[in-house]
Amino acid sequence: MTDGGGAAARRAEEEEGARMEQEVRRAVEQAKELQDAAAAHVAAASSEEGSIRQRTLALDSSIRRLRASVGAQAGGGLLDPKLAERLEEELQRAGCIVADGDASSFLPAKAQGGFVRMFLGPINVRASRKEVQLKVKEEYNSYRDRTALLFLIFPSALLVLRSWLWNGCFPAFPVQLYQAWLLVLYTGLALRENILSINGSDIRPWWIYHHYGAMIMALVSLTWEIKGQPNCAQKQRGVQLFLQWAIMQGVAMLLQNRYQRQRLYTRIALGKAKRMDVVWGETAGVDGQLWLLCPILFIMQGFEAYVGFLLLRTAMVGVVSEWQVIFCGILLVLMAVGNFAYTVQTLMVKSRFKAKMKSERRSSRS
Known part of the structure; x- marks a missing residue:
């Protein structure tokens, strides 16, 4: 068994x-x-x-x-x-x-620049499917919307606290925290814009270069010693004006996001723009919107240049003579001049195009 x-x-x-x-x-x-x-x-x-x-x-x-x-x-x-x-x-x-x-x-993809390779390495960020490309664009638009709100909230809170709580003198940490946020913000914008450009967006190179400059300025300003008393109001005048300019920039971004995106959707529906195109150019709106946007943009650019000249003057007279002040002042002036030149150029292109359309209509009627 x-x-x-x-x-x-x-x-x-x-x-x-x-x-x-x-x-x-x-x-x-x-x-x-x-x-x-x-x-x-x-x-x-x-x-x-x-x-x-x-x-x-x-x-x-x-x-x-x-x-x-x-x-x-x-x-x-x-x-x-x-x-x-x-x-x-x-x-x-x-x-x-x-x-x-x-x-x-x-279609041939645009070459990836050194900025993308520096952060992501030698990987291909060109999306092979259109829905993925559009998701990248929508995320960029959402990022800009959040950015515009923070551009209003963050500096406004600092200015209010300066008057109510800090006796007219900014402490170093909140201002440096704001400057660190600006560095992260502009780095994120520049990275997203490079990826959008690689995926077929028409985003203007100037805006990418502008954000490179803003990144450098935010990085340099982190090393800028924010002195308190005595003469706190005089030494921090540039910081105060810079925060006020940031609020104006937030207002302009909200207006661009609201008005120009509607116009862009219309152009896409008419087949005159691509779905990957984004809102950044100042001439994407219709005439009534441009009457509202252009004065705000020009005032903001003038104020940006004024803050830059103010920083240079404080360095020249010896109030704040650190190299960071001189560097940030020069950079602000250069960015303001570039923004103004680009805005005028795009407005002139739009004006010539409208004049051409009117002349063609008159000739066709006659």
Whole structure:
């Protein structure tokens, strides 16, 4: 009985071992078959992707060539202005279809700059799917909305506390905390804007460079000693004006976010802008909005330059002679001049475009 039971147990063990071996062998074979099928699929997809890429590049080149040809013939009087305008709108709409659809992932990507590589390393931040690109844009818009509110709340709280609690003299820590927040803020904006540009956004290079300068200024200001008494009000006059300018910048950002984004959505619906385009240019609004935005922008730019000159003057007369004061003053003046020049340039472009449209309408009516 004992030998019979042992033999039966050994047979059961052998059968179980054979069954497990067969299942393992079957799993190995299935893994090989799956690998072969996946490799064949990748090869076929790569071949098809190459064909679509060639078609996309050819169509993009054709659209660019046709737009240049229409512009040249219209400028030379060989093409009716009304027809040229209609053809230009259709070509622009075709370009937006290519740039806004899934085919955009097959267009050549912009080279990643050193700023992105410095923070993220040599990875590809170009999204292959359009919905992912749009999520990046929406996150950027949300970040700007939160930024505008904090630009109002943070400096306003510091100015109120200065009058009510700190007897007209800022303590060092709250101001340095605000400057550290500015460093994080502008770094986040610049990083997001670089990624948006790589993914096909039309964001202007000047705004990215402007945020580079703001990052450097925030970093330098962290090392700026904020002295208290005596003569606290005189020594901290630049800090006070800088906080007031930050409040004005927050107001301007809120207006841009509210008015210009509505206009951008309209342009996207008409096929005159891409879905990846963002609100930063001062001329994205309609006339009534520009009458409100432009004075605020010019006042803010003038105030920015004034704060920079004030910092330079305090350094020249010896009130605050640290190198950080001189550096921040020069940087503020340069950024104000750049903002003013860019705003005037874009307004002139818009004015010339509107004048051209009016003249074409008059000529078509006559």
